[in-house]
Amino acid sequence: MMNPALRRILVRHETLLVVVLILEVLFFATQGRNFLTPDNLTNIIRHSVEIGLLALVMMPIILTGGIDLSVGSLLGLCAVTFGKLWRDAGWGWEWAALGTVVVGFVAGGGNALLITALRLPPLIVTLGTYSLFRGLAEALTRGVDAFTGFPEGFLFLGTGQWLGLPAQAWLFGLVAVGIGLWVHNTTFGRSFRAIGFAPEGARYAGVPVERRLALAYVLAGVVAALASITYTARFGTAKADAGTGYELAAITAVVLGGTSIFGGVGSVGGTLLGVAAIAVLTNGLSRLPATMSSASELSGVFTGVLLLLALGAGILPKAIAALRDRRSSAQTPAQPVP
Amino acid sequence: MTKSFFHLLSAAIAMAALLGTGCGPSNNSASGDGATQTAGGSGKKLMIALMPKSKGNAYFVSCKQGAERAAKELGVDLVFDGPTNPDPAKQNEIIENWITLGVDAIAAACENRDGISTALRKAQAKGIKVITYDSDAQPDARSFFVNQATPEGIGYTLMDEAGRLVGPSGEFAIITASLTAANMNEWQKHIEARRKEKFPNLKMVALRPCDDLKDKAQAEATTLLGAYPNLNLIMAICSPAVPGSAEAVKQAGKAGKVKVIGLGLPSENRRYVKDGVTDSVILWKTEDLGYLAVHAAKGLADGTLKPGAKSYQAGALGQFEIVGDHLLLGKPFIFNKDNIDQFNF
Numbered sequence: 001m002m003n004p005a006l007r008r009i010l011v012r013h014e015t016l017l018v019v020v021l022i023l024e025v026l027f028f029a030t031q032g033r034n035f036l037t038p039d040n041l042t043n044i045i046r047h048s049v050e051i052g053l054l055a056l057v058m059m060p061i062i063l064t065g066g067i068d069l070s071v072g073s074l075l076g077l078c079a080v081t082f083g084k085l086w087r088d089a090g091w092g093w094e095w096a097a098l099g100t101v102v103v104g105f106v107a108g109g110g111n112a113l114l115i116t117a118l119r120l121p122p123l124i125v126t127l128g129t130y131s132l133f134r135g136l137a138e139a140l141t142r143g144v145d146a147f148t149g150f151p152e153g154f155l156f157l158g159t160g161q162w163l164g165l166p167a168q169a170w171l172f173g174l175v176a177v178g179i180g181l182w183v184h185n186t187t188f189g190r191s192f193r194a195i196g197f198a199p200e201g202a203r204y205a206g207v208p209v210e211r212r213l214a215l216a217y218v219l220a221g222v223v224a225a226l227a228s229i230t231y232t233a234r235f236g237t238a239k240a241d242a243g244t245g246y247e248l249a250a251i252t253a254v255v256l257g258g259t260s261i262f263g264g265v266g267s268v269g270g271t272l273l274g275v276a277a278i279a280v281l282t283n284g285l286s287r288l289p290a291t292m293s294s295a296s297e298l299s300g301v302f303t304g305v306l307l308l309l310a311l312g313a314g315i316l317p318k319a320i321a322a323l324r325d326r327r328s329s330a331q332t333p334a335q336p337v338p
Numbered sequence: 339m340t341k342s343f344f345h346l347l348s349a350a351i352a353m354a355a356l357l358g359t360g361c362g363p364s365n366n367s368a369s370g371d372g373a374t375q376t377a378g379g380s381g382k383k384l385m386i387a388l389m390p391k392s393k394g395n396a397y398f399v400s401c402k403q404g405a406e407r408a409a410k411e412l413g414v415d416l417v418f419d420g421p422t423n424p425d426p427a428k429q430n431e432i433i434e435n436w437i438t439l440g441v442d443a444i445a446a447a448c449e450n451r452d453g454i455s456t457a458l459r460k461a462q463a464k465g466i467k468v469i470t471y472d473s474d475a476q477p478d479a480r481s482f483f484v485n486q487a488t489p490e491g492i493g494y495t496l497m498d499e500a501g502r503l504v505g506p507s508g509e510f511a512i513i514t515a516s517l518t519a520a521n522m523n524e525w526q527k528h529i530e531a532r533r534k535e536k537f538p539n540l541k542m543v544a545l546r547p548c549d550d551l552k553d554k555a556q557a558e559a560t561t562l563l564g565a566y567p568n569l570n571l572i573m574a575i576c577s578p579a580v581p582g583s584a585e586a587v588k589q590a591g592k593a594g595k596v597k598v599i600g601l602g603l604p605s606e607n608r609r610y611v612k613d614g615v616t617d618s619v620i621l622w623k624t625e626d627l628g629y630l631a632v633h634a635a636k637g638l639a640d641g642t643l644k645p646g647a648k649s650y651q652a653g654a655l656g657q658f659e660i661v662g663d664h665l666l667l668g669k670p671f672i673f674n675k676d677n678i679d680q681f682n683f
Contacts (some may be wrong), residue, residue: 007563033440034438034439034440035437037438039437039438040435040439043434043438046433046434047434050377133385146450146453148453149343155456159456178630178635181388202651213460213605215655233429234430235453235456236429236452236453236455236456237450237453239453241448242427245351283435286419286432286435286436286439287435287439289415292417292419292439293416293417293418293419294419295419295432296393296419296421296422296428297422300422
């Protein structure tokens with residue numbers, strides 16, 4: 001299934017991202033103000049953990065050729081749930097966090113059920129739950145209620161340092177290693193790739209496609225709940241609009257990281273590089289004297305430019321290789337069906 | 339080998355693109371002198387950061403114009419950044435970035451009072467001076483709040499304007515956002531106090547909520563016009579209600595007969611003011627608000643403004659009163675036919 005040429009293209013994309021990342025760091029370190037300071041590196045990590053977590057679980061889903069548009073809204077719903085359980089139900093924050101993860105599990109399970117049992121397209125299902133979850137979050141708080149005044153022990157998860165790193169970096173690292181091993185080093189995870197290439201083919205090959213798809217969406221729900229915890233702990237406030245637009249930021253990072261939006265191709269390492277490239281760019285722009293006052297807008301523009309360039313640079317050698325293949329042999333290689 | 343060639347080529351493209359995008363804006367930026375000044379990181383110029391609730395909002399764009407004027411007069415570097423999309427955590431992220439950037443003072447308009455206070459306290463802990471303007475944070479998260487309008491100032495100005503337009507006796511109605519909104523109830527208290535004191539024969543005949551919706555305000559105003567044939571004036575105290583009431587009066591053909599005044603943005607009401615439907619729109623000069631915010635932030639940073647001060651001298655704008663830890667912008671400003679074209683927010 002996985003031919004060596006394709007593998008090499010993957011490697012190539014990641015190398016490209018590493019080069020981009022190094023250039024970004026060099027550029028901002030020399031041109032920006034106080035960029036390479038421990039405090040600022042902490043900022044970069046803290047500010048990208050939630051989007052990074054969502055990107056990590058979005059990656060296997062996109063790898064199967066699916067998509068989950070509901071994770072940002074689910075983050076909002078989970079943040080509100082956490083606030084409700086802690087303040088209104090009077091649970092300790094640890095229990096409230098556990099309850100929130102259960103809500104994420106159930107919400108992800110709902111997505112999974114609709115997608116696998118009813119065979120509805122993930123785009124449609126999660127577009128629906130995108131509205132549903134945000135709507136529920138707003139209904140629970142009537143749009144205005146905000147939960148605040150959380151205990152110090154909880155806020156530590158979002159603002160504290162542990163063993164020299166921001167507290168939430170440890171959670172992020174754990175999830176990243178777990179998903180990386182799962183996707184690349186288990187037959188289970190590797191079957192995502194097969195499903196993304198050709199779901200019917202995978203089914204005939206004996207892969208329990210539905211069950212595996214379902215797990216990817218459930219996992220997205222659980223991790224979105226974890227992201228809502230670090231988000232609330234970092235921000236100190238849980239409100240229904242938490243995580244607005246995060247699903248698109250996560251998808252952007254995954255695609256920038258080299259995962260094909262049609263499925264079948266991608267790597268967790270690439271996704272991590274994609275997250276890092278965007279995070280460094282966004283932060284760096286706010287430290288260039290010339291772009292300080294327009295960093296918010298420019299980071300959007302440059303992320304877009306970076307995405308298009310990375311995709312273009314990724315496709316160019318592939319297109320030329322395909323052209324050469326066609327010329328050298330009469331037999332055209334079978335194209336993966338999107 | 340061709341493969342490694344393409345590998346190299348892609349990397350080169352990315353490199354060129356990155357350098358290109360990175361250098362591009364620094365060459366043609368308006369703050370070119372700032373670029374050379376602070377590149378070394380040891381410029382003695384103070385750096386003041388100003389945060390709007392959202393960047394595209396015309397109200398804050400106009401605050402920024404005043405802020406830029408103040409920065410120029412004071413010789414400080416001004417950083418203006420804020421969220422462009424409704425992401426509540428963005429304000430915090432920007433402030434955290436400003437802390438490590440090493441700005442000297444921050445002036446923020448707070449979207450989420452409790453949320454932003456965490457970040458502002460962190461800034462204060464790092465020795466950065468913090469003030470708020472337009473909408474406050476928690477008192478312990480900043481030194482001063484630049485208060486654009488006191489409830490008394492708003493209430494008195496509205497009532498005085500009503501009295502000026504209607505005369506000593508007549509009838510008026512108020513359209514508010516909701517009967518429970520704390521700030522509006524506070525304004526009404528002062529409107530009533532002023533009425534009793536100066537215009538005892540001007541009667542308030544009705545008080546209607548419009549849920550902060552223009553359509554609903556228009557419907558309420560239409561009902562009022564029918565129910566009170568002797569009505570002289572509608573006072574709209576939430577911003578959608580001003581154009582809403584004006585539209586109702588216009589459609590009823592009562593322009594000029596029933597006056598409309600209210601609290602709102604000049605831009606939303608310009609049409610009605612010029613048509614003679616709305617007589618006055620009351621707000622503050624947002625440019626002055628931005629000017630004062632930056633000026634006071636600089637004052638805090640260099641020690642000319644200290645906690646406990648009773649007044650503050652802000653350059654070209656003169657002296658401002660301080661009550662407690664509120665720096666008062668002063669009386670609201672009245673926009674009417676003669677001056678409304680000078681304002682674009």
